[in-house]
Amino acid sequence: MIAIRAFCVVALAFVWGSAPNPRAQNAPPANAQESPAAKLTPDDIATGKQLYAANCASCHGVDASGQLGPNLHGVVQRRGEQGVFGIVRNGMGGMPPLMSINDQRVWQVIGYLRTLGETVSAEAATGDPAKGKAVYDANGCATCHTIGTAGGAVGPQLTAIGRSRAPKYLHDFLLDPGKNPPADMSLPERGANTGYLLVHVATKDGRDMTGIRVNEDTYTLVLKDVSGHFYTYDKTKLKTIEAEPGKSVMPSYTNLSATDLDDLVAYLSSLKGAQ
Amino acid sequence: MRTARYFVFLLAFCFALPSFAQVSYDRLRNSNSEPSNWLMYGGNYGSQRFSGLKEITPKNAASLRVAWAYQMRGGGVMESSPLIVDGIMYVTEPPSNVTALDARTGKPLWHYVPVVPRDFVPIGLFPTNRGVAVLDDKVYLATIDDHLIALDAKSGVVRWNSLIANKDDGYAITQAPLAINGKIVVGVGGGEAGAHGFLSCFDAKDGKLLWRTYTVPRSDSDPGADTWANGSWSNGGGTTWNTGSYDPELNLVYWGTGNPAPDWNGEGRMGDNLFTCSMVALDADTGKMKWYFQFTPHETHDWDAAEPPILFDATIDGKPRKLLAQANRNAFYYVLDRTNGQFITGVPFAKQTWAKGLDAKGRPITFPPEQIEPSVAGTLVYPSLTGGINWTSPCYSPLTGLFYVNARDGFAYYIKGEPKMAPGNSVGIIGGGGGGGRMSGPDETTTWIRALVATTGEKKWEYKMVGDSWTGTLVTAGGLVFSADAAGNFFALNADTGEPLWHLLLGSSVRSNPVSYAVDGKQYVVDSAGNTLFVFSLP
Numbered sequence: 067m068i069a070i071r072a073f074c075v076v077a078l079a080f081v082w083g084s085a086p087n088p089r090a091q092n093a094p095p096a097n098a099q100e101s102p103a104a105k106l107t108p109d110d111i112a113t114g115k116q117l118y119a120a121n122c123a124s125c126h127g128v129d130a131s132g133q134l135g136p137n138l139h140g141v142v143q144r145r146g147e148q149g150v151f152g153i154v155r156n157g158m159g160g161m162p163p164l165m166s167i168n169d170q171r172v173w174q175v176i177g178y179l180r181t182l183g184e185t186v187s188a189e190a191a192t193g194d195p196a197k198g199k200a201v202y203d204a205n206g207c208a209t210c211h212t213i214g215t216a217g218g219a220v221g222p223q224l225t226a227i228g229r230s231r232a233p234k235y236l237h238d239f240l241l242d243p244g245k246n247p248p249a250d251m252s253l254p255e256r257g258a259n260t261g262y263l264l265v266h267v268a269t270k271d272g273r274d275m276t277g278i279r280v281n282e283d284t285y286t287l288v289l290k291d292v293s294g295h296f297y298t299y300d301k302t303k304l305k306t307i308e309a310e311p312g313k314s315v316m317p318s319y320t321n322l323s324a325t326d327l328d329d330l331v332a333y334l335s336s337l338k339g340a341q
Numbered sequence: 342m343r344t345a346r347y348f349v350f351l352l353a354f355c356f357a358l359p360s361f362a363q364v365s366y367d368r369l370r371n372s373n374s375e376p377s378n379w380l381m382y383g384g385n386y387g388s389q390r391f392s393g394l395k396e397i398t399p400k401n402a403a404s405l406r407v408a409w410a411y412q413m414r415g416g417g418v419m420e421s422s423p424l425i426v427d428g429i430m431y432v433t434e435p436p437s438n439v440t441a442l443d444a445r446t447g448k449p450l451w452h453y454v455p456v457v458p459r460d461f462v463p464i465g466l467f468p469t470n471r472g473v474a475v476l477d478d479k480v481y482l483a484t485i486d487d488h489l490i491a492l493d494a495k496s497g498v499v500r501w502n503s504l505i506a507n508k509d510d511g512y513a514i515t516q517a518p519l520a521i522n523g524k525i526v527v528g529v530g531g532g533e534a535g536a537h538g539f540l541s542c543f544d545a546k547d548g549k550l551l552w553r554t555y556t557v558p559r560s561d562s563d564p565g566a567d568t569w570a571n572g573s574w575s576n577g578g579g580t581t582w583n584t585g586s587y588d589p590e591l592n593l594v595y596w597g598t599g600n601p602a603p604d605w606n607g608e609g610r611m612g613d614n615l616f617t618c619s620m621v622a623l624d625a626d627t628g629k630m631k632w633y634f635q636f637t638p639h640e641t642h643d644w645d646a647a648e649p650p651i652l653f654d655a656t657i658d659g660k661p662r663k664l665l666a667q668a669n670r671n672a673f674y675y676v677l678d679r680t681n682g683q684f685i686t687g688v689p690f691a692k693q694t695w696a697k698g699l700d701a702k703g704r705p706i707t708f709p710p711e712q713i714e715p716s717v718a719g720t721l722v723y724p725s726l727t728g729g730i731n732w733t734s735p736c737y738s739p740l741t742g743l744f745y746v747n748a749r750d751g752f753a754y755y756i757k758g759e760p761k762m763a764p765g766n767s768v769g770i771i772g773g774g775g776g777g778g779r780m781s782g783p784d785e786t787t788t789w790i791r792a793l794v795a796t797t798g799e800k801k802w803e804y805k806m807v808g809d810s811w812t813g814t815l816v817t818a819g820g821l822v823f824s825a826d827a828a829g830n831f832f833a834l835n836a837d838t839g840e841p842l843w844h845l846l847l848g849s850s851v852r853s854n855p856v857s858y859a860v861d862g863k864q865y866v867v868d869s870a871g872n873t874l875f876v877f878s879l880p
Contacts, residue, residue, distance in 0.1 A: 120758045155462070168464055168534075260784045283828030284806045285844055311784075 102170070103147045106177040114178030117171055121164060130182055131232035135161060139232070142180040150176050191233040191332035193325070198333025201326045205319070210292070213337060220278075220292050221262075221316070226339025236331045240322075243314040264310040265289060270303055278315065364426055364475045364494075366522045370589050376818070377859040379425045382472045382517035383734065384856065386587040387652035390736035390815050392857035396864035398819040401879055402833040402842040408865060408878040409447035414438070418852050419869035422472040422517065422734075422813075424480075425858035426494075430867075432874060433470040433517075437484035441497060445860050447876065451497035455484050463513030465533030466582070471732070471853075472517030474525060476545050483514040483527050489543055491525075503548035505529065511536035511577075516584045519594070521625055524551060528581025532599040532645065538579035538617075540596055542628060552628030556581060556598045556616045564630075565615030569601075573610035578602035579617040583647035583732050588663070588679060593622045593631060595652070595665060595679065599645035605715045606641065606757045613638035618646045620667060622682060632682030637671050637705065641715055642695070642755055643726050644671040651737045651744065652679060655796045666795055668735050668746040670728030671695070674798040675703065688798035690791055691729030692750040695722050719754030725780045726753045733813035734854045736822070737795055741836055744795040745814045745822050748803075751786035783808040783827060790814065790824055792839060802839035813854030815866070825851035829870045831877075847875055 106114070118130070125135040132138070142150050154172050157163040164172070202208070210220040217223070227236070239246065260279075267287065268274040277289025277297060287299045287307065292315065301307070319327065364380060372378070372385045376393030384390045397405065413419055417435035424431045430444040436457055441450040462468070463485060474481040479500055480492040487506040490499055505527060506512035511534025518527040525543045529536065538556040543549065556579035558566035566574055578601035585596030598621060601607070601614035616630075618637040623630055636646045651666045665679035672693035676685040684703030695713045696705040707713060713722050727749065735746035780786075788810040791803045808827025815823040821842070822834045829851050832844035849871025857866045866877045 116758065120756060124754070124756075163467070169462060260782070263784070281828075282807055283846070284808075284826040284830055284832075285846075309784075 101147045102173040103142075103176045103180065106174060110174045111177050111181060113171075114174035114176070117167060117175045118178050121167065122175065125161070127232075130179065132230060132235055136230035137232050137235075138179055139182045140229070142176060143183070144229070147173075147176050147180070150179065191328070191335040193328030193330070193332030195329070195333045195336040197326075198329035198331065198336075201322065201330040202333055205322075205330075220290070220294055224334060224337055226337060228335040228337040229339060231334075233331050233335045236334050237327065240319040240327060240330065242318055243316040244312045260311065262314060264313045264315065266306075266308045266310060267299060267304050268306045269299070270305045276310075279309075363477055365477060366520075369476065369520060376857075377425075378427065379423070379856045379858050381424065381474060381520065382422055382584045383586060383649055383651075384736075386521075386589060387737075388584070388586040388649040388734065389651055389653065389739070390734055390813070390854065390856075391738050392815065392817040394817055394857050394859055394864045395819040396859070396862075397817065397821060397833075397866065397879060399821065399835045399840075399842055402821055404879050405833065405843050405845070405866070405877045406880060407845075408876045410876065411440075411442060411447045411449075411874040413872045413874075414440075414452070415872075417469065417872060418850065419872055419874060420469045420471050420515075420852050421869065421874075422854040422856060423867055423874070424473060424475055425856070425867075426475055428860050429494075430858075431473050431475065431480055431494075433472055433482070435470060436468040437470050437482065437486075439473060439480060439482055439492060439497065441480075441494075444858060444865070444876075447874075453482070453492055453497040453499075455482070455488065455490060457484060457486050458508075461486055461508055463508075463534075464511055464531065466513060466515060466530055468513070469515050470517075471515055471584070474518040474520040476520035476523075476525070479545070481518045481520060481525050481545070483516060483518050485513050485515065487512050487514055487529065489518065489525060489527055489541075489548065491545070491548060501548035503543055503550065505541055506531075506536075506539075510534075514582075516582060519584055519587060520545065521587050521594070522589075524625065526585070526587075526594055526596075526625070528583070528585070528596060530580050530582035530599075532578050532580040532582070532602060533604065535577045535602055536580055537577040538581050538598055540581050540585075540594070540621075540623060540628070542594075542625070554621075554623055554628040554630060555579075556619070556621060557601070557614075568612040568615045570611035571609075573612075574614075576602040576610060578604075578614070579619075580645075581647070582645070583649060586650045586652050586665075587625065588652055591663070591680060592625045593679070594625050595620060595622050595650045597621075597646040597648055597650060597667065599647050600640050600643050603758075604641065604643045605755060607639050607714075611639070614640070618644060618671075620646060620650060620665065620677065620682070622679070634675075634677055634682045634684065634703065636667075636669050636673070636675065636703075640671075642671075642722065642753075644669070644724070644728055646670065647732060648730055649734045651735060651795075653737055653739065653795060655742070657685065657796055664796070666737070666744055668730050668744070668748070670724070670730060671705075672724040672729030673699065673705075674744070674746075674793055676796060676798065677703075686797055689729075690746060690793060690798060690800075691748040691789075692723045692752075693729065694752075715755035715757040717757055719756045721752055721754050723752045724749060725751040725786070726755075727751070727780065727809075731811065733811060733852075736814045736816045738816040738818075738836060740818060740820075741792075741816075742795055743792045743801060743816075743836070744798075745790060745792050745816055745836070747810055747812055747814055747824055748789045748791045749786060749809065750789070751781040751809065753780045788827065790822060790834060790839065792822075792836075804834055804839045804841065810851075812851045812868070815855040815857060817857055819864075823855045823857075823866055823868070825855075825868060825870070831855075831868055831870070831875070845877075847871075847873070849873070 130138040208217040210218040212223040263279040266276040281288040421433040430442040439453040511531040558574040580599040601617040618640040619635040672691040674690040687699040806826040812825040829847040847870030855868040
């Protein structure tokens with residue numbers, strides 16, 4: 067059994083990244099082919115903003131810059147109006163289908179999202195992305211994270227993190243990674259569990275381990291260590307199970323200068339991945 | 342020679358295929374006497390979901406294994422509670438399809454797909470279906486676009502098709518109808534779409550409408566109109582979206598009603614808003630309301646009272662009583678006298694922070710509005726929007742006297758919106774009504790199987806699950822309670838103690854009510870996970 071607490075000094079950057087999802091290919095319903103979003107009035111856009119606040123903000127953030135769900139700034143431009151309509155209606159990853167509003171209202175939301183563009187309230191990063199890459203390399207982030215095809219696989223891949231997370235989120239997360247952990251939506255049937263939750267277990271036969279929770283139900287608990295090994299426990303054979311919310315195997319980057327931190331955020335924000 | 346061969350063929354035919362028997366009203370009324378079958382949504386007219394089968398017990402439950410499985414033809418999640426009639430299983434698939442299966446083997450016998458407009462998107466609910474009703478030689482289906490359809494039980498051929506409501510007015514139906522003496526009773530959904538709730542009763546033979554009773558006023562002179570300030574009854578609500586119960590002796594139909602509209606913002610509809618979030622008892626012949634009991638007056642958190650009412654008889658204070666129990670979405674467990682609606686007792690069965698308790702008449706004593714009412718910033722209240730329980734069914738065992746419920750301890754930040762209701766117009770809603778809320782996540786929500794003393798609500802035992810389970814419960818004469826956790830572990834508990842005896846991970850979420858039946862003397866237990874129906878038995 068590997069006690070991974072000893073490995074916590076490794077520079078791990080656990081930042082939620084949205085993996086490409088095949089369900090992004092959701093086709094819009096037949097009645098949505100004409101893209102009604104093109105005909106929306108300013109009143110419709112205002113209504114769309116209200117609808118967004120009531121139906122979407124709790125996951126995507128009040129300013130749509132991402133919270134449990136990804137940053138939506140630019141989502142309409144990237145995926146197209148029909149594509150967003152399909153996601154709203156059919157769901158995607160951990161997002162359930164939204165059935166509480168009718169088609170016209172969905173288009174009003176899409177109209178509002180379209181006005182957000184790429185940045186707006188999700189303020190642009192101020193640092194130098196090129197310098198930020200040097201900070202990324204120097205701090206060993208690639209030990210656990212993959213960008214493109216290179217890097218480790220303990221943390222989420224960061225290939226397109228700039229699309230799903232706003233600079234402020236990245237900045238705050240780097241300073242306190244345990245405070246606002248990303249939701250784990252990799253298993254939609256469980257809903258949005260706390261992602262990368264540290265759990266310490268002690269078995270009845272005297273062993274113990276701390277690991278990242280990968281899966282948990284009423285009967286079993288699956289942990290992962292920093293080497294990527296999985297450990298499945300029968301809960302009836304565990305003496306204690308202690309979740310450690312607020313903690314992360316990723317250390318805080320308070321040791322970075324403000325300039326280095328801004329540069330690192332700018333680099334991460336520049337990672338838009340492949341379409 | 343040819344005659345003899347024909348006779349042999351006929352004989353073989355009779356033995357090879359399941360038999361399609363008539364399901365008379367008497368059989369429905371006495372469904373407890375034939376535990377091999379599951380003849381209606383709630384198992385019996387009292388919606389007890391109690392199986393009299395005893396083959397599977399706490400001693401052998403660990404040997405349960407999958408006997409067969411059936412995968413739906415389409416996508417989606419199966420929420421159907423199947424019926425089993427003399428070896429034939431009738432199960433529904435989203436949005437409103439019916440499949441008949443050989444209950445021994447799972448082999449499909451016929452499949453019915455109604456014509457539903459492809460562009461129809463119901464408001465405030467998922468397009469699914471939770472079951473059918475059977476009576477005589479027909480299977481009765483309520484479709485997502487508000488048709489009541491009678492199918493020939495042998496073939497799935499349509500015998501009649503009646504319109505219940507207009508989908509363009511916000512109505513949609515996911516429930517199983519209830520078959521009684523020559524009649525089919527069915528409710529409607531659409532409480533977030535400005536729909537006015539009502540309950541309808543159709544002639545089982547020809548689909549003719551016999552009566553219709555609205556659950557919210559439709560004019561200032563209607564009963565209850567004075568509980569909606571400034572004519573706000575016009576907003577609608579009070580839908581009847583889950584299957585109710587029936588007492589043949591009293592000839593009363595019991596049905597729970599949903600939220601007033603708009604939800605999450607009650608400022609424009611001051612008053613108690615009758616008969617929303619209530620239990621209504623209607624005369625089965627006329628639809629006339631005999632009594633009502635409102636659980637949550639002036640409701641603003643989407644705590645529909647749609648949960649199936651369980652009817653049972655018990656002695657209280659030395660007197661035999663006809664009782665109705667409901668585990669309400671507002672997190673209180675209620676016991677009423679089902680002859681007159683009199684409140685007997687009510688206690689929380691799940692965590693709640695909105696009421697200090699209930700008064701002598703069962704009316705909630707609420708905390709101050711600023712503590713519990715939805716707000717622009719969000720007000721944290723237990724239970725969550727989805728409630729202490731939602732649409733899934735609890736169960737009751739006359740052997741243990743316990744009421745078994747899948748209870749949810751979760752919260753929501755309730756957000757107040759700016760409702761712009763347009764009566765009867767599904768286009769005119771904002772955010773599903775007046776607002777909404779962020780609900781507690783799986784790590785913040787705990788679900789339990791709780792066994793309550795049915796007459797008092799006192800907790801006898803509880804079984805903790807991880808995550809936000811959406812599965813009903815089944816209790817058997819063999820002494821088992823079946824349900825599932827959020828991950829899809831279908832399990833058996835000892836009905837007396839809650840001790841876990843067996844579980845199997847089905848690989849997807851379980852969003853349905855388990856049932857049990859027997860064929861050729863062998864007991865089966867059924868539940869679905871994801872798009873697959875699983876049937877379990879002993880080896």
